[in-house]
Amino acid sequence: MSILAASRAMESRLLKFMKDIISIKSLSSEEGRVARRIADEMKKLGYDSVRVDKMGNVIGRIGKGPVQIAIDGHIDTVDVGDLKAWKTDPFKPIVKNGCLYGRGTSDMKGGVASAIYAGALLKKMGFPKNVSLFITATVQEEDCDGLCWQYLVKEEKLRPNVVVITEPTSLRIYRGHRGRMEIEVETTGISCHGSAPERGVNAIYKMAPIIADIEKLNARLKPKKPLGKGTVTISHIRSRSPSLCAVADGCAIHLDRRLTVGETEKIAVNQIKALPSVKKAKAVVRVLDYATPSYTGLTYPTKKYFPTWEMPESTLEVKKAREAYQAVFDEKPIVGHWVFSTNGVASAGMHNIPTIGFGPGHEHMAHAPNECVEIEHLTRACAFYAGFVLAYSKQ
Numbered sequence: 152m153s154i155l156a157a158s159r160a161m162e163s164r165l166l167k168f169m170k171d172i173i174s175i176k177s178l179s180s181e182e183g184r185v186a187r188r189i190a191d192e193m194k195k196l197g198y199d200s201v202r203v204d205k206m207g208n209v210i211g212r213i214g215k216g217p218v219q220i221a222i223d224g225h226i227d228t229v230d231v232g233d234l235k236a237w238k239t240d241p242f243k244p245i246v247k248n249g250c251l252y253g254r255g256t257s258d259m260k261g262g263v264a265s266a267i268y269a270g271a272l273l274k275k276m277g278f279p280k281n282v283s284l285f286i287t288a289t290v291q292e293e294d295c296d297g298l299c300w301q302y303l304v305k306e307e308k309l310r311p312n313v314v315v316i317t318e319p320t321s322l323r324i325y326r327g328h329r330g331r332m333e334i335e336v337e338t339t340g341i342s343c344h345g346s347a348p349e350r351g352v353n354a355i356y357k358m359a360p361i362i363a364d365i366e367k368l369n370a371r372l373k374p375k376k377p378l379g380k381g382t383v384t385i386s387h388i389r390s391r392s393p394s395l396c397a398v399a400d401g402c403a404i405h406l407d408r409r410l411t412v413g414e415t416e417k418i419a420v421n422q423i424k425a426l427p428s429v430k431k432a433k434a435v436v437r438v439l440d441y442a443t444p445s446y447t448g449l450t451y452p453t454k455k456y457f458p459t460w461e462m463p464e465s466t467l468e469v470k471k472a473r474e475a476y477q478a479v480f481d482e483k484p485i486v487g488h489w490v491f492s493t494n495g496v497a498s499a500g501m502h503n504i505p506t507i508g509f510g511p512g513h514e515h516m517a518h519a520p521n522e523c524v525e526i527e528h529l530t531r532a533c534a535f536y537a538g539f540v541l542a543y544s545k546q
Contacts, residue, residue, distance in 0.1 A: 219311035224263035224290030236520035256511025262317025269536035279544035297497030325508035329462030330410035458500030
C-alpha cells in the first residue's frame with residue numbers, strides 16, 4: 152500500500168480527532184485542555200514517549216535514531232471576532248462539501264493533527280531505525296511566534312537536524328518568510344484644562360505628523376527577492392490625560408513592522424528615529440517585550456523582534472522535501488514562501504536550524520470567519536510528513 156493510500160485509510164480517525172480538538176477553545180495561554188487531549192491521542196497511537204514541558208508544549212517522540220526530525224504546529228488560536236460573520240458555530244465543527252469548518256481548522260490544528268497521525272502512519276508502515284521523530288504541539292504562537300521554540304532549544308535542549316512547520320501552505324513547500332517586530336513610538340506633552348488648550352502641549356498633535364511620516368516610510372520601502380517588500384503599519388493608538396476634559400500629555404502608537412531580506416532590528420528602529428517628525432517631537436522609540444504567562448504559569452520573556460529567514464533551493468532540506476512530494480504524490484511540488492510569520496523565526500531565524508514548511512489549509516483562512524480546511528488536505532499532509540521523514544532518513 153502506498154503512503155497516500157495508507158493515510159486515506161486513517162482518514163476517519165484523523166477527522167474524528169480533528170473535530171475533538173477544534174471543539175476545544177484554546178486561545179494563547181489557555182491551551183491546557185487541548186494539550187491534554189493531544190497528549191492522550193499520541194499515547195493511544197503508540198508514541199514511544201509523550202510529555203508536556205514546563206511551558207505547556209506537548210512533545211511526542213517516536214524512535215531513538217541519530218537523525219532528529221521535528222514536525223511542529225501551534226495549538227493556540229485567535230478568538231472568533233464577530234460571531235455574526237460566522238455561518239457555523241466555530242467550536243462545533245461540521246463537514247460541508249468535503250471541508251471541515253471551525254476555528255483553527257487551517258490555522259493550525261489541521262497541521263498538528265496531520266503530523267500526529269503521520270507518526271502513527273510511519274509506525275504502521277515501518278519506522279526508519281536511524282530517526283528520532285519529534286511531534287511538537289506548541290503554545291503561545293499567536294501571541295508571540297517562536298517563543299515556544301526559543302524555550303524548546305534553550306531549556307529542553309531540543310535541536311533537531313530539521314524542523315517542519317505545519318502552518319497552512321495550500322499543500323505547497325514553503326522555505327521562509329519575512330521577519331517581524333513590534334515597535335512603540337511615544338510622544339509627551341503638558342496637560343491643562345480642555346477649556347484653554349493653549350496653556351498646554353497636546354501629545355496627540357505631536358503624534359499626528361509622525362503618523363503621516365510612517366505612512367510615507369512604508370511607501371518608500373523597496374521589495375527584495377525572494378521575500379518581497381518590508382512593511383510598516385500602525386496597528387494601535389492610545390493617549391493619556393488626567394480626564395476627558397484635559398489636553399493629552401501622552402500618546403503612543405504601536406507599529407507592526409515586517410522585515411524583508413537584509414532588514415534587521417537596528418535598521419528598522421533607526422528608520423523610525425530618523426523621521427523628521429520623530430526628531431522634532433523628541434519622541435521615544437522602543438522595541439516592545441513579551442512577558443505573558445503560559446497556561447502552566449511559566450513566564451518566558453523575550454524581545455518582540457523575530458528575524459527574517461529563508462532556506463535556499465539548494466539546501467538538503469528543500470531537496471528532500473521536493474523528493475518526498477514527488478514520491479508521495481507523483482507530481483512536482485510548488486515551492487514558495489509565507490506572507491505571515493511562523494515559529495520558524497526561532498527555529499531558523501534565531502537558532503539556524505534548517506526549517507521548511509508544509510501544511511493543510513490556506514493562509515488566507517487564518518484568523519478569518521468561516522475558517523475551514525479540505526479533508527483531503529489533512530490526509531495528503533499526513534502522507535507528506537511521513538514521506539519526508541522517510542526521504543530525510545536516506546542521506
